[in-house]
Amino acid sequence: MSAESTPDPGIPGDSGTSAARTRAAGRRRAPRKRHKGLVITAWTAAGIVVLGGTGLGYVYFKLNGNLKSVDIDQALGTDRPEKADNGSENILVLGSDTRAGSNRKLGGGTDDGSARSDTAMIVHVYEGHKKASVVSIPRDTLIDRPTCTDTQGDEHPAARNVMFNSAYSTGGAACAVKTVESITDLRMDHYLEVDFAGFQQLVDDLGGVEVTTTKSIDDPDSHLKLKAGTHRLDGEQALGLVRTRHGVGDGSDLGRIQLQQAFIKALVAQIKDVGVFSNPKKLLDLAQTATRTVTTDSDLGSVDKLASFAGGLKGISPSGMQMVTMPVVYDPADPNRVLLQKKKADRIWKALQDDKPIPAAATRGTAAGEAKGVVSAP
Template identity: 75%
Template sequence: MSAESTPDPVIRGETGITTPRRRAKGRRRKPPTGGRRKALTVMAWTAAGIVVLGGTGAGYLYFKLNNNLKTVDINQALGGDRPTKVGNGSENILVLGSDTRSGSNKKLGGGADDGSARSDTAMIVHVYAGHKKASVVSIPRDTLIDRPACTDTKGGTQPAAHDVMFNSAYTTGGAACAVKTVESMTGIRMDHYLEVDFSGFEKLIDELGGVQVTTTKNIDDPDSHLKLKAGTHTLNGKQSLGLVRTRHGVGDGSDLGRIQLQQAFIKALVNQVRHIGLFTNPKKLYDLADTATKAVTTDSDLGSVNSLMSFADGLKGISSSHMNMVTMPVRYDSANANRVVVAQAKAKLVWDALKNDRPIPASATKGTATGEAKGVVISS
């Protein structure tokens, strides 16, 4: 069986479990009229973990949404010392879920309001030529890596470091350092960068009306503030954030197990967004656009509503059934069971496949550390 057809162990409908699709309660939305063709479409990916935005277009509202966006000039920060762009029609996007411990994120992430920042969710999204399929490679935050020298957010130079956790790159030098570290690890140029923070993720889920999940076991994780009885739930933003952050409430308590939940949740969210359609309520439409544009930080090439709209339009044909989600091949560190190291030979199979716009072979992830996250089924 190829990696493209490997069953997801926690997504309903892809594990052999067949049930009718549940419809949301309330009035069914009518399809949009031709005069509303510039309505906003929102597609959400992640932890963390991926949100791709379309645009809405009228007057001062457009400029207000544009001003909501935060951008980072990755090209200027990294200069010419980068992998070469691949001209085969594919795209690579680094998606981060950040947990800045300041402002409204403090109560969500816990800890001191010290302004520090980490990236607890990291994914490389490879969109294949033709934009009909995608592969998503999750990078465990606890992976020990060699971090290259980076320019930090204040313009200072941070020296290279050996055997440090992957998520230290973002803490050390922000978005540009995270991109440089991923490019150093993979040899693949990141065409775009997309970041969503804790509070933004929570608000987006609430605006989208929640996400339905079914738990086969009780979940009680005081660290992620998630407490659910076994059964079917429509999770609000706070609960959804708790689910994608939970480690100790489900499975073996590992970061690798949490990644399984994140991947399943993203697939469910992508499916849900695809079935929402375009809103006919202008206020609801604007509220969603306002929330979404405040929630993300992008590279400067995506730093306008028009650019995001065009980018989203190129991705809207990708359904969850055409998303192959894997975890970067790793093995447990022999010196510390709470850390993992890259399984270099198998990881090379992943990176080579993406460079050449090919499916990731099943052999790339066979026999690698995966963690365990049983007890939750994400409805698709």
């Protein structure tokens, strides 16, 4: 997630240059037949069912009323990739940088209440729900956005050569899902969105997250200053870490993605160690924050459904998570943009369609961001 005092290269719809490019377009393909919340939100929801049997039924209904959902299926209709029949699931997880409400002071930049998908990840949960692959989509990727109908029924025309995060700012969650499906030909079974304020509060409710940095980080834009070593980050520091762009690596969105992926693994490890389910007060605080700040697809739009879904993810540990970035190269016409490496990306989508691990060759030789290994769980 990013907010810089310098001009933001991630402004939706701004291609950055009118120069000609050779790139792989994100055109929608006819669906193939298949051969076969953030993470913290899911873990929190998995424990909510405990409240229903502890004399706290009123709390359960309050939590249920907190949830916000969007009807992705109705907005997208039937012209979508087929659902997998092998027990696997794909979840599109977005981190929203809305500047509205309590996020206004956290977002930086514009404060007009607009929002962008500042972080986007496809989470593929394998059959058996013991392992997952996470594919981060750089927000600076230039794509061809398909025609979208948002959840209010308004249609938005297709656009060529625009930022990936313009899909969300143009047509909301439904357009973001349709754009991802047009690029990957993978059906997104679910949608989860968490905003700035929710992320920060969730980390605070957990009691912080411990990470180790191999290099010092000093980024005045994200207000993060850490010496090399082990730190327990509070919510504000954690938000600064996943948003930092200039403090480490090559200053690109790709470097920030590497930090985000490392932090998520540390976060999962922290949730497993903190004893959330044996501490009713901590569980309730997390549940209150999670249900107030998460937006889901309508299939997960109740505590029962979200908890049932999340319960199936409890067996996924940090060691069972494969994390990669969608293969891209820097745009020779504008170094603030990246272009999809279609042949390599197609190897990832095919592996996920077949419920197989992502081959190492699919991401070898792609733009990286130079921040790998800077942050890890202690």
